[in-house]
Amino acid sequence: MTPFKRASVLIALLFSFSVFAQEIPWSITPASGPASGGTIVTIRGPIGSWPYDAVFGSVWASARLIGDHTLEVVTPPHPPGTVNVRLFEYDIWRETPLQFTYTGNLPEEAFERILLPVYVPPTFGAQGAEFRSDLRLAAKTNDVTVWGLVRDCIVLCVEPPDSPVTVSSWMRPEELLFSPNGTPGRFIYVRNEEAHQLVAHLRAFDVSREATNFGTEIPVVRFDSEADTTIVLPALPTDRRFRNNLRVYATEPVVVTITAGDIQGSLQLAAGRSEYEPAQGSWGNFPVDAGLVRVTITAPGTTTKIWAFATVTNNDTQVITTVTPQP
Amino acid sequence: MLTKRASFVAALLVSFPLFAQTPESIAPPSGPTSGGTEVTIKGDFAEVRQYQVLFGEIPARSTTRVDAQTLVVVTPAHLPGASQIWISEGDVFARSSLKFTFTGGAPLDEFARLLVPINIHAVKGAQGSEFYTELYAIAKRGTPGVYGLLMECWFVCVRNDPWDYPERLTTEEAKYGPPDATPERFLYIRRQEAGQVSLSLRAYDVSRDEENYGTTIPVVNFDEASDTVIAFPSVPSHPKFRNTLRIYSDVAMKVTIEAGDVQEVVQLEPGASVFEPAFAMWGNFPSDAGQIRVRLTAEVANNPPAYLGRIWALLTVTNNDTQHITALWPQP
Numbered sequence: 055m056t057p058f059k060r061a062s063v064l065i066a067l068l069f070s071f072s073v074f075a076q077e078i079p080w081s082i083t084p085a086s087g088p089a090s091g092g093t094i095v096t097i098r099g100p101i102g103s104w105p106y107d108a109v110f111g112s113v114w115a116s117a118r119l120i121g122d123h124t125l126e127v128v129t130p131p132h133p134p135g136t137v138n139v140r141l142f143e144y145d146i147w148r149e150t151p152l153q154f155t156y157t158g159n160l161p162e163e164a165f166e167r168i169l170l171p172v173y174v175p176p177t178f179g180a181q182g183a184e185f186r187s188d189l190r191l192a193a194k195t196n197d198v199t200v201w202g203l204v205r206d207c208i209v210l211c212v213e214p215p216d217s218p219v220t221v222s223s224w225m226r227p228e229e230l231l232f233s234p235n236g237t238p239g240r241f242i243y244v245r246n247e248e249a250h251q252l253v254a255h256l257r258a259f260d261v262s263r264e265a266t267n268f269g270t271e272i273p274v275v276r277f278d279s280e281a282d283t284t285i286v287l288p289a290l291p292t293d294r295r296f297r298n299n300l301r302v303y304a305t306e307p308v309v310v311t312i313t314a315g316d317i318q319g320s321l322q323l324a325a326g327r328s329e330y331e332p333a334q335g336s337w338g339n340f341p342v343d344a345g346l347v348r349v350t351i352t353a354p355g356t357t358t359k360i361w362a363f364a365t366v367t368n369n370d371t372q373v374i375t376t377v378t379p380q381p
Numbered sequence: 382m383l384t385k386r387a388s389f390v391a392a393l394l395v396s397f398p399l400f401a402q403t404p405e406s407i408a409p410p411s412g413p414t415s416g417g418t419e420v421t422i423k424g425d426f427a428e429v430r431q432y433q434v435l436f437g438e439i440p441a442r443s444t445t446r447v448d449a450q451t452l453v454v455v456t457p458a459h460l461p462g463a464s465q466i467w468i469s470e471g472d473v474f475a476r477s478s479l480k481f482t483f484t485g486g487a488p489l490d491e492f493a494r495l496l497v498p499i500n501i502h503a504v505k506g507a508q509g510s511e512f513y514t515e516l517y518a519i520a521k522r523g524t525p526g527v528y529g530l531l532m533e534c535w536f537v538c539v540r541n542d543p544w545d546y547p548e549r550l551t552t553e554e555a556k557y558g559p560p561d562a563t564p565e566r567f568l569y570i571r572r573q574e575a576g577q578v579s580l581s582l583r584a585y586d587v588s589r590d591e592e593n594y595g596t597t598i599p600v601v602n603f604d605e606a607s608d609t610v611i612a613f614p615s616v617p618s619h620p621k622f623r624n625t626l627r628i629y630s631d632v633a634m635k636v637t638i639e640a641g642d643v644q645e646v647v648q649l650e651p652g653a654s655v656f657e658p659a660f661a662m663w664g665n666f667p668s669d670a671g672q673i674r675v676r677l678t679a680e681v682a683n684n685p686p687a688y689l690g691r692i693w694a695l696l697t698v699t700n701n702d703t704q705h706i707t708a709l710w711p712q713p
Contacts, residue, residue, distance in 0.1 A: 168713050192614040192674070223612070226674075253612040254712040267705035268617055268698045273599070274712040286579040288517035288554040291594060348519065348554055366594040373593035373705065380580040380600040381495050 078123045082139060086155035091131035091164070097139070097152065098124050104144040110154055111137030112199045112218055113245070131164035132156045133201050133243060133329070160329045162278070165201075166249035169275040169303055169332060170240045170256055171363060183372040184261045187272070189232045192253045193223045200252070202242035202330040203232045221252075237326065239303050239334040241277065260372050270374045273363065277303075281359035285379050289346040290314070290364055297369060300337045300349065302362040307333040308353045310360060314340050315347030404452070404468065404477055411482040415490070416442060416458040420481065423450055428470060435467040435474055436481060437545035438526065439571075458491035459483040460528055460569060461655055462544035487655045489604060492528075493575040495568040496603040496629055496658060497582060498695045502559040510586045510704040514598065517581045519554040525574035526550075529566060529656040533558030543656065550578060563657050565629060567603065586704050596706045598695070603631070607691035609679040611711045616640070617698060618670040625697045628677060629658040632690035635680040640666050641673035659690075
């Protein structure tokens with residue numbers, strides 16, 4: 055190629071880039087829609103004729119080329135908030151300056167709601183106890199995106215609290231830790247199609263007695279399938295050696311009725327501040343020295359489903375046993 | 382009192398002729414557990430009445446009186462085994478001399494399957510420990526029936542066939558003992574009653590009853606909780622603890638275990654009935670490797686590729702000094 059031809063090609067290339075940059079600015083219309091998805095958006099910009107996918111936050115949607123530099127995309131369901139929009143062009147990522155705002159409530163039909171019943175920063179108890187909870191998440195084989203958590207970060211935390219975290223199967227156990235970032239009970243969300251991939255491990259333990267046991271596994275609950283209008287815990291001890299505590303969770307701040315042996319009480323669940331915080335309450339007015347008692351929890355006058363579990367803690371050793379609804 | 386006794390005996394004698402007269406035969410005598418077999422029962426059905434037939438405790442899908450000697454019945458879904466036929470000519474069912482044998486696997490479209498992972502009695506361990514489990518069951522509402530749940534009995538056990546007669550739960554909890562079978566056990570509940578049951582299973586060391594209330598063991602809705610891959614993100618590998626992995630499936634299969642740097646294949650041995658899961662126990666964990674990840678993968682058939690079955694697993698971490706058990710299970 056002669057120097058003249060080379061210069062011509064270079065000029066043509068530079069000219070063509072400037073055409074894209076100046077004449078085809080990025081745009082997305084509309085720039086907001088319901089969290090349930092289904093909004094048809096038009097994306098314009100320096101778009102070629104490759105096959106494209108669009109990614110809203112971290113949720114993929116297939117895009118359709120409908121004209122020069124123009125894609126049409128149906129938004130996927132997503133928790134409410136503003137997300138970045140990226141394109142996947144055949145086999146490479148294309149960053150864009152575009153954002154889309156999801157409005158309304160979290161689309162429950164598209165997400166699995168998972169309850170972390172007790173997930174707290176260090177808490178000091180009797181007999182020198184210092185209780186901690188340790189949450190680890192992983193994926194069985196494919197990556198899973200989880201909304202509602204912050205990865206454990208001691209020094210520099212770069213993830214904004216509202217962004218999802220992605221967990222993989224290849225992470226080392228120490229990379230799978232997450233930090234408490236809200237009320238003790240917490241809802242997290244996973245897209246339905248990824249829910250079976252998620253693996254969780256939530257353990258409460260007393261640091262001062264780590265040499266004597268590995269702590270107590272706390273159930274991580276698929277809330278919508280495991281909650282019920284009535285919860286029954288068949289045989290709870292009322293021996294003075296133990297102190298019992300009942301924790302109750304719901305999606306709405308209902309009043310629940312609790313029957314424990316001969317004692318009947320009610321408990322107003324405190325409302326959560328967002329979809330990541332369940333309505334919750336705790337109750338400890340158990341009878342004393344009444345042998346094994348049955349505990350029944352209901353939410354009269356409502357169809358709201360509840361979930362509950364009890365902890366039985368030995369007053370001397372501070373060892374916790376959980377009693378949970380089964381199966 | 383004598384009059385009452387006489388009345389009772391008379392009532393029995395009246396009911397027996399019913400068995401002698403009807404029915405006389407059943408054809409075919411067997412069919413699949415999924416139900417739907419059209420069965421002809423021959424006997425004395427001279428009275429024109431609304432006849433009803435039960436297989437154990439499960440009503441036939443339909444019962445039709447064809448003539449004075451013939452009922453045609455469509456079988457319900459039922460657990461495998463020989464089922465007692467009961468016939469009513471009105472409100473009262475009478476036990477017949479006939480049986481119908483259901484063949485095949487458990488009909489999971491109509492029955493939920495629960496796994497009781499460990500049910501043991503007086504297992505002695507290290508440091509003077511003696512482990513027991515305690516299983517309570519109660520009805521949240523109604524009187525749901527649980528097949529395979531066995532009442533505690535230590536001297537004389539008169540039990541109905543567990544595949545034919547469920548244990549009916551009430552709103553008073555009852556304690557169910559370790560079965561006189563394998564420690565791990567499948568239970569079955571008809572799906573329309575599955576949400577009515579609450580169970581509680583606890584393992585404890587009687588020698589350390591003063592120190593803690595033991596460890597809750599999950600009772601699992603097996604077909605919802607099981608998968609072809611099971612993972613535990615963080616398991617301690619430390620000389621303070623001994624780890625034991627229990628693996629369960631509905632079919633005998635090979636399972637690949639990855640625990641830190643260790644990889645092994647174990648064979649799950651088949652259960653003897655639908656109440657016994659295929660099972661294997663494994664404890665060859667690396668020692669002193671810190672926190673490790675454990676992953677189990679069910680065997681996959683090659684030509685054509687197909688999953689052979691699903692697995693569930695329970696991992697216990699026991700402190701060697703205190704014998705305190707922490708149970709880890711696949712979550713959520």
